[in-house]
Amino acid sequence: GAVVSQHPSWVICKSGTSVKIECRSLDFQATTMFWYRQFPKQSLMLMATSNEGSKATYEQGVEKDKFLINHASLTLSTLTVTSAHPEDSSFYICSARDRPGQEFTGELFFGEGSRLTVL
């Protein structure tokens, strides 16, 4: 089946630095990717929808200048946490949906997740 890969799977950084997380669709083209944040023992919170070739759509309450999203190609979206602080520590998960025009399954394919710890 389709595979989505995230990198890095975990990262530790100092407060004030920026961290980039990559999300790649390995065997299909994804015009739309989604970024989620998950706090311990909680469900996924949608942060933004990443559209190839256009600006990301952010959910209410998510700072677009804090969480920069770039979807430069059909197989890669990146999330950059700028000037990270300890409260940004979390598990970040990306997902991708099949390219429109293909048979619709509605299924989302998830990356393995990236655990960010800000000291």
Add this chain to the structure above:
Amino acid sequence: GNSVTQMEGPVTLSEEAFLTINCTYTATGYPSLFWYVQYPGEGLQLLLKATKADDKGSNKGFEATYRKETTSFHLEKGSVQVSDSAVYFCALSVRYGQNFVFGPGTRLSVLP
């Protein structure tokens, strides 16, 4: 709008016990329904899915039937194992609609 409700747990069972995790939904349009599983420290994996009424999704001994009349997609397994301990998310997706909609997740712990 679209929404998913599922029992929040946590659910604790002994090995080989029968499992049911209830899931009901509201949706405009005709949704596809999914169960995703998240093992500790990992992302989400698709467990099973159903795209139309009366379809039964099944995988790894888990089953769920798309019931349009009761707007439900309950997850069942006849005999759980310790390795089934995880968080289970019920979800729906509507064609041409916005985003996936997840339930809150149900944490399952299976004791030996």
